[in-house]
Amino acid sequence: MPDDEIQVTEPLTSTTSEGQDIRPGELLVPEDTYLTAGVHIGTQQKSASMRHFVFKIRYDGLYVLDIKETDRRIRLAAQFLARFPPDKILAVSQRQYGQKPVRIFAKTIGAVSFSERFVPGSLTNPNLAEYIEPKVLMVTDPATDMQGLSEAVSVGIPVVGLCDVNNETRNVDLVIPCNNKGRVSLATIYWLLGREVLRARSGSEAEPAYPLTIEDFQAAL
Amino acid sequence: MIARADLRCTSCGRGLAGRGATAFLCPSCGVETIGRDARCRDQSVPYKCKNCGFVGP
Numbered sequence: 463m464p465d466d467e468i469q470v471t472e473p474l475t476s477t478t479s480e481g482q483d484i485r486p487g488e489l490l491v492p493e494d495t496y497l498t499a500g501v502h503i504g505t506q507q508k509s510a511s512m513r514h515f516v517f518k519i520r521y522d523g524l525y526v527l528d529i530k531e532t533d534r535r536i537r538l539a540a541q542f543l544a545r546f547p548p549d550k551i552l553a554v555s556q557r558q559y560g561q562k563p564v565r566i567f568a569k570t571i572g573a574v575s576f577s578e579r580f581v582p583g584s585l586t587n588p589n590l591a592e593y594i595e596p597k598v599l600m601v602t603d604p605a606t607d608m609q610g611l612s613e614a615v616s617v618g619i620p621v622v623g624l625c626d627v628n629n630e631t632r633n634v635d636l637v638i639p640c641n642n643k644g645r646v647s648l649a650t651i652y653w654l655l656g657r658e659v660l661r662a663r664s665g666s667e668a669e670p671a672y673p674l675t676i677e678d679f680q681a682a683l
Numbered sequence: 684m685i686a687r688a689d690l691r692c693t694s695c696g697r698g699l700a701g702r703g704a705t706a707f708l709c710p711s712c713g714v715e716t717i718g719r720d721a722r723c724r725d726q727s728v729p730y731k732c733k734n735c736g737f738v739g740p
Contacts, residue, residue, distance in 0.1 A: 511727045542710040620707040631727045
């Protein structure tokens with residue numbers, strides 16, 4: 463891409479307002495599913511950029527995330543990802559418990575995944591065999607997926623990131639606040655994202671054909 | 684394709700020139716183009732959609 467131009471992907475589906483797509487007070491899955499998966503569990507350290515997403519501080523100093531905001535951001539991220547061509551979405555995870563969820567998520571929505579080592583230059587060096595030109599990057603943890611994040615910044619593509627309470631949100635363009643360390647939590651988030659991306663692409667409120675379960679996304683112990 | 688010269692950072696108003704800038708349609712409404720220059724991305728400066736009022740990141 464020439465240096466003086468920038469890519470903006472037009473929406474594939476008709477535009478709907480926020481009020482039509484997000485029903486206040488209604489979660490994507492029952493609240494218990496989020497709570498048992500530990501999606502709301504944060505860390506004992508808090509970064510300044512994640513303070514907006516904190517619901518409360520537990521007696522032991524653990525920061526707890528707001529489930530409703532997580533739910534809302536999953537919907538937004540799914541709408542956002544659904545606007546891109548499937549093969550131009552890159553999902554990465556260096557985190558061990560995120561590797562299987564990322565692989566299955568990418569397979570479900572037709573995206574590309576780097577679930578093992580992110581070879582430096584994969585987005586910037588055309589001479590590499592791994593070289594691809596995605597239009598959006600999805601990172602599991604901005605701290606561990608630093609290489610992918612910095613290359614996405616170099617090539618000027620937007621970044622969607624799962625961020626825990628202790629994560630810095632620098633260079634992330636859309637934050638999904640959640641527990642990005644837990645095995646079940648990551649499986650739940652990617653399962654939901656996959657389902658919602660397919661739903662957003664179909665453009666209907668009806669439940670899409672989605673035979674996978676959260677257990678299918680879980681990494682082995 | 685939109686020329687970079689035509690786009691400005693939604694947060695600070697600078698032109699989206701140089702390395703590190705990006706532009707994308709608002710995650711919420713998909714209508715407004717959100718521009719983010721390298722400095723605002725690096726410092727995680729919030730942006731607000733002029734169409735729907737969504738505040739990110």
